[in-house]
Amino acid sequence: MRHVMLLFSFLLLGLSVRAQTNDVVTLNMENASYQRVFQALTELTGKKFAYNSDLIPEQPVNVAVEQEALPVVLKQILGSKLSYVERGQYIIIVPAEKPKKQLSISTRGEILDANTHKELPEVSVYEVNRLTSAMTDHFGQYTLTASVPDEVAFIAISKANYQDTVIQVTPKDRFFTVLLKPIQEIQQQNPTDTLKLVRFFTRSKVRKHASNVSLTERRLAQVSLLPGLSSNGFISGKISNVFSFNIIAGYAHSLHGVELGGFLNMERMEGSGLQMAGAINIVGSYFHGNQWAGISNITLQDFSGFQAAGFSNHARKVVGLQLAGGLNTATETHGMQLSGFANHNSGTLSGVQLSGFINRTETLKGMQIGIINLAREVESGFSIGLINLFKDELHQLEASTNDITPYNLSFKSGLNGFYSVISAGIDPHAGQLWSYGLGFGSQWALNKSLIASTELTMNTLQPLNSAFMDGFNSDLRWSIRMGGQLTKKISIHGGPVFHYYFFGRHGQNPQFSDRFGTNTLYHHIRGNALTKTWIGYEAAIRF
Structure with missing residues (x-):
């Protein structure tokens, strides 16, 4: 057993650098080694660099940029033979060309709290390229086997409310003891993960990986049978998809494209584009585009576009149209709520509510059409119905x-x-x-x-x-x-x-x-x- 330290120990250098924002830098260096350039970028952005030293050229590098985005700077420095993968606060340098043959590397270890040295269960351990993952057991131990393009594998270790760590593993390495340092800032639980329906369809291991891992990656496409049984694996909750197909149910970080689900689509964060489900769509943040569901669309924050559901639609601020067979709910609406039974708006309605039975809004700035129409305040507009009840009207x-x-x-x-x-x-x-x-x-x-x-x-x-x-x-x-x-x-x-x-x-x-x-x-x-x-x-x- 041996203790593992981070790969990064940099000396303070007298460089001509000036800190900008986290992803925009100004840097002027001549005849500097790659190690010195990475050190400077760490000081400017807070990002930490991990790499196999055998991959890094020995010749010096020149860089002169003013107010450039970090990806532009990295492309200039790395050239055509090297690339990088960003994982949370880490940037891992990898070969630009994918090797024809993959190597299999296995690693075991234990994860301990850096302060108390107690074993840490439910820690996410994953290889940074293919995101092959494992999770520590009740004794803080893990076993991970991953296919890698090099004789060196970079393994990321993450847990909510702890500082991320990346270790370097070779075929000769057998067992690691890694100390994770707690951070003072307590991470809030994602609101999507608290929903009973999400907890029912998503294994706790999948939700725990999503809570632990700080990376967010975008992929072109994924296929899922159930959360965890997908092409994105157990870290699907941290992957943003352009095209997503869920045979029964899917669980992802976000959507920026098209998603089709046989029963249930779940995005922990935002979405845009087209989302269609046989039963239910759930989005934890905002959504821009079209949502179609056989039963219900649930967007926990703002929505713009068109929501259509067999039974109900829910969003916070709506800009566009909600169409439901039973019920539409929103905090604020700029557009139209159209339902077979009821529309409820807890804030201001600037538009139209049309229902088969009852409409309600806090403040009316538009029109209500239904059998019963309710509003606390009418700033403009009117209601058409059998019973129209407005405070002080x-x-x-x-x-x-x-x-x-x-x-x-x-x-x-x-x-x-x-x-x-x-x-x-x-x-x-x-x-x-x-x-x-x-x-x-x-x-x-x-x-x-x-x-x-x-x-x-x-x-x-x-x-x-x-x-x-x-x-x-x-x-x-x-x-x-x-x-x-x-x-x-x-x-x-x-x-x-x-x-x-x-x-x-x-x-x-x-x-x-x-x-x-x-x-x-x-x-x-x-x-x-x-x-x-x-x-x-x-x-x-x-x-």
Whole structure:
């Protein structure tokens, strides 16, 4: 057993260097060794360099760059024969050409806490090129066999809340003891990994690798049966894919392209492009593009584009369209929420909510269309529905009498400029009929006491003394009313009503329409259809 130290021990050099940002450098060196150049780049960027010294040319190198990105500088320094792989804070120098033959190297070891020397379980150990991985057991020990392009393998060792380490392994090496140094900054658990559905489909080993490893790599394509059983292996949670195909379920760092899943797609971080799943898409950060799912799309942060799901869509800020068979939820929406049952927006809606039953938003700056519409505040726009409830806006109960039914009850809700009306009435006396209707209206204050209003409603009339009549039997009413405020919450209203009545008499009681509207302005019978118009009245008290 032997203790392993890092490959990097650099002397302080009097170099003409000046620190910029983590990935942009200014560097001026002449006739310097590669080791000295790597040392300078470490001081500038914080990146640590690992390499097989046999690969590094002996001739000196010249470099003069001003405010250049680190990848550009490395390409200039390494030339055409060398390349590099970035793993977290480490940059590993590798041959540019892939060798025709791969060597197999096995390594064993134990990982200890540098302060307490206690064994560390669930530490990620992986070869940096092909990302072949292993994990330490309860005794802090691991065994790893990997195919490498050189006689030297670089093995990265990572654990959440510990400083990453890279060791160099050759076929002669047998056993390593590596000390990991704890870091004070505690890493927060990725929110995607806390979801029950993700935990059910993803093995704890796969999630632990994703939590431990600090690298992020982009690959052109991957195929997955289940998380861990994929071309990206157990470190799939740290890989960003351009094309991803998940037969049952997939688990990745991010998506920037196209992803198809038979059942479930899971991205720990962001996504862009097209994501389609037979059941569910989950994205832990933002998503830009199109999401399609048979059951649900879940984007934990902002979404822009088009979400379509058989049951539900969820995102924080939505810019675009949410289309769901059951439910759409968002914190803020700039666009449209369209659902078969309900839309919920806990912040500001700047756009349209359209549902088969209920819409809700905290602040309305657009339009709601549904049976029930709810908002705490209306900055602009209006709602169309049977019930529209807004804080400090119009929602009143009205008792009234008119020329057809002497006893009526209505509920009016919405805005003063545009409100909905639900009404029902009865004439138990000579008319022997009852009615029900829907419509909308608008009212405005002429002064502190006087109110003017107009309403348009469609009413169906039915007899009390016979069976329910099918077919057309509709009374379209347009009323113009003046009102006065009696108290803060009570007002009286009254005015003329213009009636347009249509009665399809086929199979119905032909004398039914004679019970009302006898002083007609217009009366016409054509076949089995009767139409007539007249002017009536209405008087009401609102509460």
